[in-house]
Amino acid sequence: MDNSNIQQYMASELILAIGDIPTYALYGEVGDDPTADWVHCETIQIRSRLHNYRILPHRHEKLFQILHLAEGTAEIVVDGRSTQLIGPAIVTLPPMTVHGYTFSPDVQGTVLTLFDSRLTHILAEMDGVRETFRSVHLISLHDHEDAARTLTADIASLAAELAGRGSARSEAIQARLMLILIALHRMQGASQTDGGRSPVRRALQHALRFRELVDLHFRSHQPIEIYASRLGLTSPHLNRICREHLGDTALGVIHQRIILEAKRYLTFTSLSAKEIALALAFDDPAYFARFFKQKTGLPPLAFRAMQQDAMA
Incomplete structure (x- = not known):
């Protein structure tokens, strides 16, 4: 599945049906660009307003997601446990996590989705970083003003690369994404200096x-x-x-x-x-x-x- 086009995989609320819990590949539209077939980016607003700002509990089988809540509020339910978020905030979701959202109508932000196998590939040489994203993280950015500005800029740059047709586009997207992941890893206080040798x-x-x-x-x-x-x-x-x-x-x-x-x-x-x-x-x-x-x-x-x- 690693080399399949993610926008085809994510099309039309595809339900993979594990039990009766909806398992979505994701909502999305089929694209025709093979140079970034492993990542998808869309605004929270454009998708959530189609569902009256409520996304019912579901899970993604092979996809990793980052939700950047820039403005507004969100109630996120993860495995039946509800948490209120006030933007700016970040949510990271590994595959198969049952989650749902209720957003305020003024919500602004971005959802990044990629194959979990690609995440492993991107972080393969960065000891300790991959482990951070095997768990759900809800990160308030209110105490990280500088990091919040940098993250917003990096996500906007990644979205611009996805929308553009520049040379070495996939490599640029991967580089932008890596910066985002490293920033989130550092916020978790998970950086290690021993190189994994201890x-x-x-x-x-x-x-x-x-x-x-x-x-x-x-x-x-x-x-x-x-x-x-x-x-x-x-x-x-x-x-x-x-x-x-x-x-x-x-x-x-x-x-x-x-x-x-x-x-x-x-x-x-x-x-x-x-x-x-x-x-x-x-x-x-x-x-x-x-x-x-x-x-x-x-x-x-x-x-x-x-x-x-x-x-x-």
């Missing part, structure tokens, strides 16, 4: 890579030994790293991810508990119900009722 830094990289593998394979219920082997670690070593950097055992991290997905299904779909159990590769729906209650304190349908009451 034991602590290496352990953190293993922990983040493990979490990435869990995101890919949690439905298959693989044993810890398989994950450890893929990381070149022993199971006890992986457990120590997870406790130190992720706050739980390796098995606990896997269980957290399964429960998160179950909560998403219960909150955003009408699937029955049995259907959700099957979607998460539980052979016994009764065991799934017990597992869910053990981890959350509520049976699945009671959790759904609670979420519906809260959203109402």
Whole structure:
């Protein structure tokens, strides 16, 4: 998919249907320019006003997004948790994050979208930066006035490159995007000076890579030994790293991810508990119900009722 045209991939609210949670490639129009087929840029206003300034919860399968809220307000819901943002602010969203927005009618800003695989390629030689963007970040720019001005200028320059037809256009777009990503990384206080050579830094990289593998394979219920082997670690070593950097055992991290997905299904779909159990590769729906209650304190349908009451 890396070499496909992103504007074709993003066309017409394409739903990829994982369960009943809408999984959009993205809204967009088919373009005819092959020189920047991996990135898309549009204003928040032009898309949100078509939907009365409300974008219902959905997720993108293979796309990474940066939303720059320059002016106005936004309520963002990420995995059922609501946060109010007042511009200027930045939101970064890795693939498969369930999110939705309600914007004020005076909203101004930009949404940048690119293939997550291209993000990995761009940041491949920049140790520590890629890890920053494996998680959701909501960044207020009110305390970063100089950085906010620079980001606004860099995003405007990137949009101008996309709209133009200059020579080395794709390379210029990539360079502008890299500056934006580095600025956001620095705001997170994530810059490292040890080049990844310290034991602590290496352990953190293993922990983040493990979490990435869990995101890919949690439905298959693989044993810890398989994950450890893929990381070149022993199971006890992986457990120590997870406790130190992720706050739980390796098995606990896997269980957290399964429960998160179950909560998403219960909150955003009408699937029955049995259907959700099957979607998460539980052979016994009764065991799934017990597992869910053990981890959350509520049976699945009671959790759904609670979420519906809260959203109402």
